[in-house]
């Protein structure tokens with residue numbers, strides 16, 4: 077079974093499901109697993125680590141002959157633009173850029189024959205991306221795990237769909253973890269979904285086992301968006317971006333006390349770095365979004381895709397049937 081949309085056509089994939097390029101978590105194994113299962117895996121180039129990128133792209137080429145993409149955090153890529161040469165050298169089907177102006181990189185990406193996917197959080201960013209020649213827009217809502225902004229998925233997706241006006245497919249991201257989410261995104265006019273948190277809790281994700289277990293144990297409402305974890309790891313992001321992660325002891329201690337945190341940052345940063353090294357997730361953040369409420373297990377990525385597509389297909393079919401059953 078498949079759900080065909082303009083996204084599946086443009087990417088040449090079977091299911092309208094994209095793996096988010098999660099820094100460190102979306103390695104070669106998970107990217108290949110998603111692509112091999114008929115979705116579109118996007119390797120998490122993140123902030124840009126040359127050794128990691130070379131190792132994971134080499135592994136990826138060995139693990140799949142299916143199409144894949146590579147993602148970068150745009151403002152960070154601008155500091156080491158040669159990483160884009162390495163990425164394009166692996167002949168990805170697409171490069172995904174998030175968080176910053178894609179224009180400086182767009183020509184090189186398109187000249188190399190790759191599609192340009194841009195993740196946006198506002199109409200202004202979508203216009204900037206379309207101006208740069210984006211082939212696909214990802215409209216990201218505040219429910220998303222990791223960095224993002226303030227608009228909800230149910231608001232931003234139709235807004236960007238209207239703005240794109242059928243010129244490029246729009247993908248919904250943020251808070252989507254099951255077939256209901258995919259069906260709802262399609263109803264909002266999206267041509268597919270991009271999933272981060274759901275794939276974090278998969279067998280192939282490169283995350284710590286304990287982090288995956290915490291995602292499964294978390295309930296709806298157990299995440300928070302803010303700047304605590306960026307401050308604590310001394311990784312300052314440009315406005316308007318903040319980060320969403322699971323609420324843990326560290327978040328409970330500092331959320332809303334950012335000024336005090338700043339005053340004691342040296343001590344807290346040292347404590348935080350030690351916790352990250354030890355895998356102590358009472359202090360170190362598990363980066364995850366509001367979809368945790370519908371995530372209860374750690375299956376293979378292929379199982380996740382199959383479940384989501386099957387459930388969405390049934391829901392969409394039910395809707396078609398009930399619409400047909402309405403009196404004329």
Ligand SMILES: Cc1cc2nc3c(=O)[nH]c(=O)nc-3n(C[C@H](O)[C@H](O)[C@H](O)COP(=O)(O)O)c2cc1C
Nearest residue numbers: 096098099122174220221222250251272273363365
């Ligand atoms: C652990 C984690 C790491 C992430 N890292 C990145 C990243 O490096 N680059 C990026 O563009 N987006 C990153 N994101 C955000 C995703 O691109 C995407 O917007 C988000 O995962 C979608 O929401 P969801 O988590 O509810 O599925 C990350 C998300 C998570 C959960």
